[in-house]
Structure formats: C-alpha cells, structure tokens
Amino acid sequence: MDFKIAVLAGDGIGPEISVQGVEVMSAVCEKFGHKVSYEYAICGADAIDRVGDPFPEKTYQVCKEADAVLFSAVGDPKFDNDPTAKVRPEQGLLAMRKKLGLFANIRPVQTFKCLIHKSPLRAELVENADFICIRELTGGMYFGEKYQDNDKAYDTNYYTRPEIERILKVAFEYAMKRRKHLTVVDKANVLASSRLWRQIAQEMAPNYPEVTTDYMFVDNAAMKMIQEPAFFDVMVTENTFGDILTDEGSVISGSMGLLPSASTGESTPVFEPIHGSWPQAKGLNIANPLAQILSVAMLFEYFDCKEEGALIRKAVDASLDANVRTPEIQVAGGDKYGTKEVGQWIVDYIKKA
Amino acid sequence: MDFKIAVLAGDGIGPEISVQGVEVMSAVCEKFGHKVSYEYAICGADAIDRVGDPFPEKTYQVCKEADAVLFSAVGDPKFDNDPTAKVRPEQGLLAMRKKLGLFANIRPVQTFKCLIHKSPLRAELVENADFICIRELTGGMYFGEKYQDNDKAYDTNYYTRPEIERILKVAFEYAMKRRKHLTVVDKANVLASSRLWRQIAQEMAPNYPEVTTDYMFVDNAAMKMIQEPAFFDVMVTENTFGDILTDEGSVISGSMGLLPSASTGESTPVFEPIHGSWPQAKGLNIANPLAQILSVAMLFEYFDCKEEGALIRKAVDASLDANVRTPEIQVAGGDKYGTKEVGQWIVDYIKKA
Ligand SMILES: CC(C)[C@H](C(=O)O)[C@@H](O)C(=O)O
Ligand SMILES: CC(C)[C@H](C(=O)O)[C@@H](O)C(=O)O
Numbered sequence: 001m002d003f004k005i006a007v008l009a010g011d012g013i014g015p016e017i018s019v020q021g022v023e024v025m026s027a028v029c030e031k032f033g034h035k036v037s038y039e040y041a042i043c044g045a046d047a048i049d050r051v052g053d054p055f056p057e058k059t060y061q062v063c064k065e066a067d068a069v070l071f072s073a074v075g076d077p078k079f080d081n082d083p084t085a086k087v088r089p090e091q092g093l094l095a096m097r098k099k100l101g102l103f104a105n106i107r108p109v110q111t112f113k114c115l116i117h118k119s120p121l122r123a124e125l126v127e128n129a130d131f132i133c134i135r136e137l138t139g140g141m142y143f144g145e146k147y148q149d150n151d152k153a154y155d156t157n158y159y160t161r162p163e164i165e166r167i168l169k170v171a172f173e174y175a176m177k178r179r180k181h182l183t184v185v186d187k188a189n190v191l192a193s194s195r196l197w198r199q200i201a202q203e204m205a206p207n208y209p210e211v212t213t214d215y216m217f218v219d220n221a222a223m224k225m226i227q228e229p230a231f232f233d234v235m236v237t238e239n240t241f242g243d244i245l246t247d248e249g250s251v252i253s254g255s256m257g258l259l260p261s262a263s264t265g266e267s268t269p270v271f272e273p274i275h276g277s278w279p280q281a282k283g284l285n286i287a288n289p290l291a292q293i294l295s296v297a298m299l300f301e302y303f304d305c306k307e308e309g310a311l312i313r314k315a316v317d318a319s320l321d322a323n324v325r326t327p328e329i330q331v332a333g334g335d336k337y338g339t340k341e342v343g344q345w346i347v348d349y350i351k352k353a
Numbered sequence: 354m355d356f357k358i359a360v361l362a363g364d365g366i367g368p369e370i371s372v373q374g375v376e377v378m379s380a381v382c383e384k385f386g387h388k389v390s391y392e393y394a395i396c397g398a399d400a401i402d403r404v405g406d407p408f409p410e411k412t413y414q415v416c417k418e419a420d421a422v423l424f425s426a427v428g429d430p431k432f433d434n435d436p437t438a439k440v441r442p443e444q445g446l447l448a449m450r451k452k453l454g455l456f457a458n459i460r461p462v463q464t465f466k467c468l469i470h471k472s473p474l475r476a477e478l479v480e481n482a483d484f485i486c487i488r489e490l491t492g493g494m495y496f497g498e499k500y501q502d503n504d505k506a507y508d509t510n511y512y513t514r515p516e517i518e519r520i521l522k523v524a525f526e527y528a529m530k531r532r533k534h535l536t537v538v539d540k541a542n543v544l545a546s547s548r549l550w551r552q553i554a555q556e557m558a559p560n561y562p563e564v565t566t567d568y569m570f571v572d573n574a575a576m577k578m579i580q581e582p583a584f585f586d587v588m589v590t591e592n593t594f595g596d597i598l599t600d601e602g603s604v605i606s607g608s609m610g611l612l613p614s615a616s617t618g619e620s621t622p623v624f625e626p627i628h629g630s631w632p633q634a635k636g637l638n639i640a641n642p643l644a645q646i647l648s649v650a651m652l653f654e655y656f657d658c659k660e661e662g663a664l665i666r667k668a669v670d671a672s673l674d675a676n677v678r679t680p681e682i683q684v685a686g687g688d689k690y691g692t693k694e695v696g697q698w699i700v701d702y703i704k705k706a
Contacts, residue, residue: 090542120474120579141510146545151514153549157494158507187593189443192499196506219600226473226579226604243540244597247572251579 001303003029003036006066006268008059010044011089012277013287013339014072020289020343021070025296027350028308039066043096044074044089044277054092060099063268068299069100071272072292077279097137101266103163104170105135105242107274109229109249112258114320115329119254121226126252131232132174133249135242136167137263140193142239157193159238164200170264171236172208181233182213185221185241197238218245225249250274257288257328258316260295262302269302271295285338288326290316293346315349354656356382356389359419359621361412363397364442365630366640366692367425373642373696374423378649380703381661392419396449397427397442397630407445413452416621421652422453424625425645430632450490454619456516457523458488458595460627462582462602465611467673468682472607474579479605484585485527486602488595489520490616493546495592510546512591517553523617524589525561534586535566538574538594550591571598578602603627610641610681611669613648615655622655624648638691641679643669646699668702
C-alpha cells in the first residue's frame with residue numbers, strides 16, 4: 001500500500017509521542033514494503049496561539065487529503081480555568097470530528113497483564129476484561145441546538161435514524177468480528193432519543209442472527225462495568241453517555257496510558273491515544289509512547305493490514321516484558337526508559353523481527 | 354414530635370422491608386416520646402395492577418398530607434422487556450418526584466468496614482470513602498420537551514436559574530455541615546446548560562467562603578470516583594449525570610444493599626433504599642432490611658432528630674458486628690438471618706438501649 005498520513009501532534013507531550021508513532025509507522029512500512037508519506041499540520045492550543053483557530057482550514061485540508069490522521073493530544077492548562085473562553089482547544093477536537101464526519105469513536109478496553117495491579121479494581125475482576133466501547137461522536141447534545149442566557153439554558157439531544165443506523169452498523173460489525181455479543185446502552189425508560197435508538201437496534205438485530213444483542217440502561221452499565229467488566233464484548237452508545245462510559249472503561253483497565261482509539265466515519269479516519277496532553281511532562285522525555293504506537297497498530301488494522309498491526313502489538317508486549325518502560329509503569333528497581341528510548345526499542349524490535 | 358408517615362411499600366421485596374422500617378420507626382418514637390401514625394398507599398406495578406396508575410391521585414394526597422414518605426421499591430420484570438409500554442412503574446417514580454417537587458436526591462456513599470471486601474475496588478481505595486452525591490431530580494432531560502417519530506427523536510436538557518440555584522443551595526449547605534468540600538460536576542466545555550450551572554455555582558460560591566468548591570467535568574468525575582473515591586465530600590450534578598454517577602458511587606462502596614437515600618424539595622420528603630424491588634426474592638424473607646432501616650435514620654435526621662438517627666445507626670452497626678446478617682452479607686459459617694429477624698434484632702436493640 002501507499003499511505004499518506006496526516007500527522008497532528010498538538011500540545012503538551014503530543015509532539016514527543018507523535019515522533020515515536022511516526023517512526024514505528026515508517027519501520028513497519030519498510031518491513032512490509034508499503035510506501036508512506038507524512039504531512040504535518042497544527043491543531044489545538046498550538047494552532048490557537050499561531051493562527052487563532054484550534055482546527056484551521058489548512059489542517060482540515062491536510063486531513064481530508066490523507067488516508068489517515070495520526071493524532072496525538074490537545075489541551076493547555078491556560079484554557080482550563082475558563083470554560084467559557086471564546087476559543088478553546090476542545091473546539092478543535094469537535095470541529096475535527098464534525099468536519100471529517102468521524103461518527104464512530106472506537107475504544108478498545110484492554111488489560112496488560114503486567115499492569116493489572118494498576119487497576120483500581122480487584123485483579124480478579126479485570127483480568128479477563130477485553131471489550132470495545134463504541135461511542136457515537138457527531139450527534140446528540142454535543143451538536144444539537146443550544147441556548148443560554150442569564151436565566152435559562154438548554155441543549156438538545158437530537159438524533160436522526162440514519163445517524164443511529166450507521167453507528168449501530170459499525171457496532172454489529174465489530175461484534176461479528178469478536179465474541180458476537182453486543183450491548184446497546186441507552187436510557188429508553190426515560191428518553192425519547194433512547195427509545196428511537198432501541199427501536200432501531202431491535203429492527204437491525206435480526207440481520208445479525210449470530211450476535212447476542214442485549215439492552216442496558218446507562219446507569220446499570222456504569223455499575224456493570226465496575227462489577228463485572230468481563231461481561232462486555234462490544235458496547236455501543238450515544239455521544240454523551242459514551243463520553244462518560246468510555247472514560248470509566250479506560251480507567252478500570254489500569255492501562256489507561258496504553259490505550260489507543262480510532263475515530264472513523266465519512267472521510268479520513270483518525271487514530272490517537274485516549275490520554276491527554278499532559279502539559280506538565282512536556283519536553284521531559286517521560287511520556288509513555290505506547291498508546292500512540294498502539295494507535296498506529298489500529299491504523300494498520302483499519303486498512304486490513306493485520307500482520308502489520310500484530311507485529312506492533314507483539315513489539316509492545318515484548319517491550320513491557322523486557323521491562324523497557326517509562327517511569328510511571330516501571331517496576332521497583334527497574335531502569336526507567338524515556339519516551340524516545342521506548343520508541344527506539346520498539347522500532348529496533350520491528351526491524352529485527 | 355408528632356410524625357405522620359406515608360408508607361409506600363411498592364413491589365417485590367418492598368412490603369417486607371417496609372414492615373421493618375415501620376417497626377424501627379415506631380420503636381424509636383416510643384423511646385424518644387414522639388407520636389407517630391402511618392397512612393399506607395399503593396404505588397408502582399402494584400398500583401398499575403390495581404388501578405392502572407403507578408402513582409394514583411389518592412397516593413399523592415396521602416403523601417402530600419404526610420410529614421414524610423417512607424418508600425420501599427417499585428418495579429416488576431413483566432414491564433422490563435418493553436420499555437415503550439404505555440404505563441410503567443418507573444413513571445410512578447417520576448410522577449412522585451415531579452408532583453412532590455422532590456428536586457434534591459441525596460445519596461450518601463458510605464462504606465461499612467465489614468463489607469469493604471464486597472467492593473469491586475481495592476480495599477485501600479474505598480476504606481476512607483465517605484461522600485454524598487446530590488442529584489437534581491426534577492429537571493433536565495427527564496422532564497424537558499421530548500419528541501419521537503420513526504425517523505428522528507429529541508430530548509431537551511433544559512434548566513432555569515431558580516432550579517439550579519435551589520439545588521446548589523442544598524449542596525453548599527450539606528458541604529457546610531460536612532468537610533466543606535463541594536465538587537460541582539458538569540460538562541461546561543460542551544453544554545450550554547452546564548455553562549449556566551457553572552456560572553451560577555461561581556456566583557454562589559463566595560457566599561460560602563469556608564467551602565472549597567471545585568468544578569469537574571462529568572467524564573473526569575466518573576474516573577475520579579473509581580480512582581480516588583476518598584477525594585469527594587459533597588458532589589452535586591444535574592439529573593442525567595446524577596443518575597449515572599450516583600449508581601456508580603453506590604457500587605464502589607461495596608455496601609449497595611445498605612445504602613439509603615432522601616429526596617427532598619418543595620413538599621413532603623421521601624426516604625428510601627437505593628436498591629430496587631428484587632422481585633426474585635419476594636416473600637422469601639431474605640432481603641436485607643438495613644437500607645430501609647437506615648432511610649428511617651435519614652428521616653429523623655432530616656427533622657433534626659439527631660439522637661434518634663444516631664441510635665438507629667448504632668443499632669445497625671451493632672447488628673453487623675454481631676453477625677446478625679441476611680444471607681448476602683453473612684460471613685462463611687455464620688448463621689443466616691431473615692429480613693424479619695434482622696429487623697427484630699434492631700428493634701430489640703433500640704428498645705434496650
Ligand atoms: C474535550 C471534550 C470535548 C471531549 C469530549 O467530551 O468528547 C473529551 O472529553 C473526549 O472524550 O474526547
Ligand atoms: C427508574 C428510573 C426512571 C430512575 C431514574 O433514572 O431516575 C432510576 O434509575 C433512579 O435512579 O432512581
């Protein structure tokens with residue numbers, strides 16, 4: 001294949017981990033005989049500082065013309081204390097999602113044996129946790145009509161049938177590729193929008209007779225994820241519920257710093273770590289590059305390059321087994337490796353494989 | 354005092370635990386020289402079966418004329434597989450909340466030493482957890498304008514200033530009575546309604562200079578509650594977020610079956626266990642009455658009868674220490690007590706105290 005990759009490094013530790021993602025991408029392409037080229041573009045606080053827009057038109061063009069976006073992280077504390085500031089890095093995220101039509105946010109919740117002790121949950125509960133949260137990403141209250149004055153405010157949780165059908169299709173297809181168990185999460189006992197979600201899911205389910213589909217209220221799902229995370233295989237939900245549940249899911253795994261995600265839809269897909277920009281660590285060469293590197297694995301898998309993805313996953317596992325780890329996951333007494341050193345070790349592993 | 358109590362036993366195990374709550378109420382009143390009278394009224398699936406309405410007008414009148422409602426649980430599996438059924442037990446709950454103006458749902462998240470091993474979280478994380486979730490209960494998407502047809506649907510997350518002010522007032526006052534730390538949970542980086550919540554909280558905070566007020570996005574709160582539950586003292590949020598977070602909070606404590614709640618507002622306050630109607634256990638005398646009994650403690654405390662509340666809490670702790678426990682929390686080899694026997698033990702303890 002011939003990959004044209006848009007690289008959006010963003011803020012904080014973004015640029016450092018981005019470099020490692022790119023090097024891994026290049027090493028894998030070389031090994032498997034793919035061509036790859038990169039276009040770099042600005043976003044987030046960095047882009048606000050430079051051009052006053054967290055997702056400039058130019059960046060959008062670069063993304064649109066690419067086969068995939070390798071995204072790192074956005075966010076800067078200088079925006080944090082004023083959620084009503086006119087221009088904020090998060091708006092860049094939302095603009096990117098909307099403009100690229102990234103309606104499906106896919107977050108595998110996976111545990112790494114050597115990190116299970118980092119989970120806030122008892123080890124026996126998370127050991128077998130391995131599920132995918134699919135969050136609708138371009139509808140619902142995030143993008144519905146809003147109003148605010150000094151005395152009242154509202155947001156509208158609006159969904160149309162095509163919006164619901166396309167995300168449920170993604171979810172059913174993921175379930176088919178996995179353990180064939182889909183949990184549709186909603187609040188159909190209260191919300192009209194949830195009732196439409198559930199109705200459409202019930203209409204579609206017979207088309208996937210091999211998939212066991214169950215329906216769970218969002219409050220129950222928030223409990224079940226903690227009580228029995230291994231229950232889930234694929235979970236799908238709307239934007240706002242998904243915001244809460246995907247974050248809850250990532251923290252129970254104990255492997256938050258290692259989890260990648262994909263956002264796919266109408267145009268170029270985006271691959272990124274689930275963690276943030278960790279501004280305090282910027283430039284210190286201590287950030288863990290594994291979530292970024294695993295997002296490169298997701299990128300390959302998206303293009304059906306399974307061996308490429310598998311090799312990256314193998315390299316990551318090997319680095320963990322060899323205790324080549326950044327400080328936050330290093331075992332007592334183990335050498336602490338920097339962002340670059342972990343990335344380089346993985347690149348070397350791939351080259352030698 | 355002279356207490357006029359409306360007793361709504363509801364469905365499933367409701368009637369059994371209700372009896373124990375009433376007996377404890379009576380024992381405490383006798384001990385402290387209060388008068389108490391009870392009016393019984395129907396609700397939930399029981400009321401649907403009898404009169405076709407899960408919160409009949411008559412029940413409403415009984416509640417309105419009472420000083421407090423002692424509520425047990427509603428819900429029946431025959432309604433569970435059809436969330437679009439025209440009349441459902443949950444509608445009774447929502448009607449009760451709206452008609453009685455129960456805008457503040459107060460859920461203490463407390464751990465019991467002897468049950469910490471039941472928490473899905475590592476013991477060291479929950480040991481010191483002791484916080485109160487305050488959920489706005491009569492606004493937001495639950496009651497905002499709704500629409501649904503075959504092709505689209507929406508719910509409206511609508512809040513007015515007075516609705517927000519009154520619930521934040523409750524939250525600030527709870528914080529004043531506790532460790533003086535309030536966390537306002539919202540999604541102000543995305544939602545207009547959240548921005549109004551945050552603006553009003555920021556306006557009110559200077560009136561409570563002793564309270565440390567912080568603001569947290571709902572996705573972060575869902576993580577923080579698992580990662581560091583002891584961080585929280587009082588948390589306040591809107592209806593839908595509160596539905597999710599209060600359930601998440603109750604499960605991390607490991608004491609879910611023991612947790613009571615209060616819903617207060619414009620008219621008669623309601624005290625109830627947070628658990629459901631557990632239809633499978635109906636009539637088996639195995640349901641734990643402690644959450645119901647502790648909701649009687651919350652009732653007394655609401656009326657500033659602190660000693661009365663404290664005595665109930667002491668009796669509950671004593672029953673746990675004496676291993677007088679229902680099957681689901683009994684230690685290996687311990688005698689299993691029934692609903693009635695646990696209730697009776699506590700009544701005896703109170704009488705002898
Ligand atoms: C930053 C914020 C707008 C964003 C969201 O809520 O979608 C983030 O929390 C996420 O989950 O990607
Ligand atoms: C039954 C349902 C309508 C209700 C709610 O969502 O408020 C329940 O989940 C609760 O939290 O009391």
